[in-house]
Amino acid sequence: MSLKNTADRWGGISQLLHWTIAILILVMAYLGLTMGDLPNGPDKIKTYALHKSIGITILALVALRLLWRLYAGTPRPVPGSPRWQERIASLTHAAIYLLLFAIPLSGWVLNSAAGFPLRWFGLVNLPHIVGESHDLHELAEEAHELMFWMLALLVVAHAGAAFYHHIFQRDATLARMLPRGWLRTDDATDPAPTPSSSGTPAE
Ligand code: HEM
Numbered sequence: 001m002s003l004k005n006t007a008d009r010w011g012g013i014s015q016l017l018h019w020t021i022a023i024l025i026l027v028m029a030y031l032g033l034t035m036g037d038l039p040n041g042p043d044k045i046k047t048y049a050l051h052k053s054i055g056i057t058i059l060a061l062v063a064l065r066l067l068w069r070l071y072a073g074t075p076r077p078v079p080g081s082p083r084w085q086e087r088i089a090s091l092t093h094a095a096i097y098l099l100l101f102a103i104p105l106s107g108w109v110l111n112s113a114a115g116f117p118l119r120w121f122g123l124v125n126l127p128h129i130v131g132e133s134h135d136l137h138e139l140a141e142e143a144h145e146l147m148f149w150m151l152a153l154l155v156v157a158h159a160g161a162a163f164y165h166h167i168f169q170r171d172a173t174l175a176r177m178l179p180r181g182w183l184r185t186d187d188a189t190d191p192a193p194t195p196s197s198s199g200t201p202a203e
Pocket of ligand 1: 025028029032033036048051052053054055056058100103104105106107108110111118141144145148
């Protein structure tokens with residue numbers, strides 16, 4: 001498998017970053033939506049600390065993903081996609097990237113404004129990015145939650161579109177974000193390996 005993106009598919013690095021970030025967002029949604037209800041005590045403190053550490057990790061991974069995308073380029077649109085679908089997909093992707101910066105940053109702001117410490121997995125102390133402020137804490141907390149729900153909506157639409165393309169259009173939209181041969185499609189540009197070709201990957 002090529003590590004770099006090609007004209008037809010996402011390479012190994014983009015795939016790894018995509019699915020790692022996707023799994024971490026699911027973990028973060030679960031932690032974020034349940035940690036407030038935990039009884040006060042060491043477990044709650046540890047869960048908040050884990051939420052914050054994974055959130056900072058997502059911030060770094062999304063920055064890396066954007067830099068890699070700039071360096072490695074993007075595959076061309078899947079053949080046969082109408083122009084309006086390409087435009088909506090690009091806008092959705094841009095909004096997801098924006099939220100994946102804004103959500104962790106608002107979490108960092110709300111944490112700093114409350115004067116709480118931020119230690120990345122107990123290893124590295126990160127600085128406060130704003131001074132202590134009750135009003136700013138409240139505002140950032142509202143923004144953090146609102147933007148999370150916006151992200152949830154966009155992620156559902158994004159994943160729904162990928163499944164729609166795979167199941168009904170039978171094109172390579174989803175398959176090209178997975179290792180070659182994991183999904184079968186009718187797209188001639190994305191053939192699953194046959195017994196005779198499996199030992200000689202095309203990339
Ligand atoms: C992509 C990354 C992140 C996601 C998806 C996320 C998601 C969430 C969600 C869903 C909640 C619950 C909102 C609510 O119902 O009130 C929450 C709360 C919280 N998040 Fe995050 N978060 C992320 C990053 C961060 C980061 C980087 C920090 C801090 C450095 C952070 C700090 C907090 C705190 C302290 C709360 C509790 C707010 C409160 O109840 O006072 N989050 N987060």
